[in-house]
Amino acid sequence: MDLNVIPPNITLAKKLNTWAWIASIAVFLLVVGMRRIHIDTDIDFTFLPAFYSTLNGIVAVLLLVALFAIKRGNAKAHRKFMTAALACSTLFLLAYVVYHITTPETLYCGVGSIRYVYFFLLITHIVLAAVILPFILFTYIKAYTHQFASHKRMARWVFPFWLYVAITGPVLFLMLSPCYGL
Numbered sequence: 001m002d003l004n005v006i007p008p009n010i011t012l013a014k015k016l017n018t019w020a021w022i023a024s025i026a027v028f029l030l031v032v033g034m035r036r037i038h039i040d041t042d043i044d045f046t047f048l049p050a051f052y053s054t055l056n057g058i059v060a061v062l063l064l065v066a067l068f069a070i071k072r073g074n075a076k077a078h079r080k081f082m083t084a085a086l087a088c089s090t091l092f093l094l095a096y097v098v099y100h101i102t103t104p105e106t107l108y109c110g111v112g113s114i115r116y117v118y119f120f121l122l123i124t125h126i127v128l129a130a131v132i133l134p135f136i137l138f139t140y141i142k143a144y145t146h147q148f149a150s151h152k153r154m155a156r157w158v159f160p161f162w163l164y165v166a167i168t169g170p171v172l173f174l175m176l177s178p179c180y181g182l
Contacts, residue, residue, distance in 0.1 A: 006146045013145040020137035028130055030097060037101045046180070048099035049106075049173055055092040056169030059085045063163050079143065085166075086140060092169075109179035118175050125168040132161045 066081035108118050135158045142151035 008147045009145040010147075013141055013147060016141045016145065017138060020134055020141060024134035024137065027093065027133060031130070034097055034100045035105075039101050041102050043102070045099050045102045048095050048103075049176075049180070052092045052095040052099070053170045053173035055088050055095070056166050056173075059088045059092070060163060060166035060170075062088065063159065063166060067159065082140065082143070085162075086136070089136075089166075106176060106179050106181075108176060110175065114175075118172070121168050121172055121175075125165055125172060128161050129165045132158065132165060136162055 062081050062085035066078050066085065069075075069077035069081060108115065108122075110118055135154065139151060139154040139158045142148075142154060
């Protein structure tokens with residue numbers, strides 16, 4: 001079936017956009033507030049940074065493969081890879097929150113000018129991750145509701161920011177890993 005012949009579902013898009021805003025605000029508040037939440041548990045969650053950083057790396061690969069698929073005209077594969085990237089990002093977020101509400105914060109231990117590189121990457125990663133989430137959802141909703149021209153316009157600028165966040169996540173983990181004290 002050719003997806004371009006299916007008319008856009010604007011009514012569904014409006015409902016989903018409302019839910020995207022609600023989810024984005026909830027995630028933002030959760031991530032900002034999680035530093036104030038601490039849950040004591042006997043479970044050792046110190047494995048989670050490696051896990052969720054790997055998920056971020058997988059997201060980066062999925063994004064690139066999805067881009068390659070759509071450039072080759074394979075919308076079906078593109079849709080599957082983008083859905084998988086969104087699912088991995090959701091799983092990343094869950095693991096990230098669980099780790100940070102159960103485990104004390106790890107401070108960066110690097111010395112010298114590498115600290116500036118680390119904190120630049122960290123700040124840009126955090127700011128872009130916070131800002132880009134609703135736009136990732138809106139872009140996905142545009143495709144899901146068959147608004148392909150609008151989806152394409154949004155994706156051209158959302159994609160590089162999402163890719164940057166997905167790549168810098170594992171880079172930051174590798175830079176921080178000597179500081180975990182494992």
